[in-house]
Amino acid sequence: MTSVNRTRSVIPGFGLTMGLSLFYLGLIFVIPVAGLLIYTATMGWPAFWAAISHPQVMASYKLSFTASLIGASVNLVFGGLVAWVLVRYRFPGKRLIDALVDLPFALPTAVAGISLVTLYASTGWVGQYLTLFGVKVAYTQLGVVVALTYIGLPFVVRTVQPVLEDLEAELEEASASLGASRFTTVRRVILPALLPAALTGFALAFARALGEYGSVVFISGNLPYRTEITPLLIVGKIEQFDYHGAAAIGTVMLVAAFLVLLLINGLQWWAAKRR
Numbered sequence: 001m002t003s004v005n006r007t008r009s010v011i012p013g014f015g016l017t018m019g020l021s022l023f024y025l026g027l028i029f030v031i032p033v034a035g036l037l038i039y040t041a042t043m044g045w046p047a048f049w050a051a052i053s054h055p056q057v058m059a060s061y062k063l064s065f066t067a068s069l070i071g072a073s074v075n076l077v078f079g080g081l082v083a084w085v086l087v088r089y090r091f092p093g094k095r096l097i098d099a100l101v102d103l104p105f106a107l108p109t110a111v112a113g114i115s116l117v118t119l120y121a122s123t124g125w126v127g128q129y130l131t132l133f134g135v136k137v138a139y140t141q142l143g144v145v146v147a148l149t150y151i152g153l154p155f156v157v158r159t160v161q162p163v164l165e166d167l168e169a170e171l172e173e174a175s176a177s178l179g180a181s182r183f184t185t186v187r188r189v190i191l192p193a194l195l196p197a198a199l200t201g202f203a204l205a206f207a208r209a210l211g212e213y214g215s216v217v218f219i220s221g222n223l224p225y226r227t228e229i230t231p232l233l234i235v236g237k238i239e240q241f242d243y244h245g246a247a248a249i250g251t252v253m254l255v256a257a258f259l260v261l262l263l264i265n266g267l268q269w270w271a272a273k274r275r
Contacts, residue, residue, distance in 0.1 A: 033254065040247045051248035060230040063141060065256070067229075068209035071148035076202045079156025080194065086157075087164040101158070104151045109214025116147055116219045139221030144229060147215045152205030159201035160194055167193050196268045203264035207257050 040048065051057070086098055104112065120127040120137035127137055137143045167190070175185040213231040220227040230253055237246035 036247055036250060036254065040244075040251045043244050043248060047244065048248050051245045052252050056224055056228070057230075057233060057249060059225045060228050060233045061252070063144060063227070064210060064230040064253075067141065067144045067148050068206050070145050071152050071209050072202050072206035074145075074149050075152045075156045075205050076198060079153050079201060079205075080160050080198055082153070083157045083160040083164055087161060101154050104154055109151070109212065110218070112150065113147065113215040113218030116143070116150065116215065120146065120219065138219050139223070139227065141220075141227055143219040143221075144216055144227060147219050148209040148212055151212055151215055152209050155204035155208060156198070156201035159197045159204065163194055163197040199264050199268050203261055206260060210253060210257050 043051070082101065086094065086101075107115075117138055118124050120130070120143060122128065122131050122136065122138065124138070130137060135142075137146055171189055175189050211231060213229075213235065216229055217232055220229065220232075222228050222232055230249060234246045234249050234253075237243070237249065
């Protein structure tokens with residue numbers, strides 16, 4: 001008779017951990033999302049289409065998705081640059097800057113919105129100088145982009161930073177010793193290793209920006225058809241007791257965010273396969 005020696009695990013077995021995981025995900029995620037979809041389904045197609053296709057709603061979609069895409073794209077570039085500086089260089093105040101990156105995580109979004117207005121209003125510390133050049137940030141669509149860029153920066157930095165720490169500098173030195181230019185080293189050595197993490201950070205920043213409310217509501221001015229974002233419109237529907245309208249708009253945002261994340265995951269799989 002043969003016996004199989006099993007190593008005792010500190011964490012309980014697969015059945016128990018899987019059951020707890022599914023229970024937690026169902027309680028926190030699946031049930032609320034399913035409830036939203038079921039409640040929206042009770043509207044009927046004509047009422048649903050009327051709620052999501054109203055010109056004011058369409059204008060809010062355009063602003064929310066465009067501003068979120070711009071903010072996430074800016075963070076993809078400059079967030080990667082910040083992560084590179086924090087990993088590759090030693091300088092005074094490095095720990096302070098590293099801690100400041102996480103500030104949007106800890107700072108209440110309403111406080112962030114008030115701070116941005118204080119800075120970028122026409123009489124603010126920065127806005128008064130931008131006004132001299134004809135640039136207005138507060139209460140414009142540019143202000144929405146600034147707010148969404150601010151809250152999305154940590155997602156890119158914190159996803160790219162660990163990959164950079166694991167990427168040995170010797171690989172870059174070896175590439176240079178073999179005669180590769182700096183551009184070739186970046187394109188053939190660094191970017192392929194960073195691409196999956198960078199796409200993850202981009203997706204997280206984009207998804208976070210789509211649902212942002214507190215920091216945008218102060219700096220945008222909330223002008224219908226101009227600076228009104230979709231989350232604000234959903235809150236307005238709820239305040240007017242139009243729960244079906246709020247659920248319909250929320251469902252569109254939910255499906256759109258899911259499709260974007262699915263696309264990003266597909267790109268990550270493609271990038272990892274190429275590597």
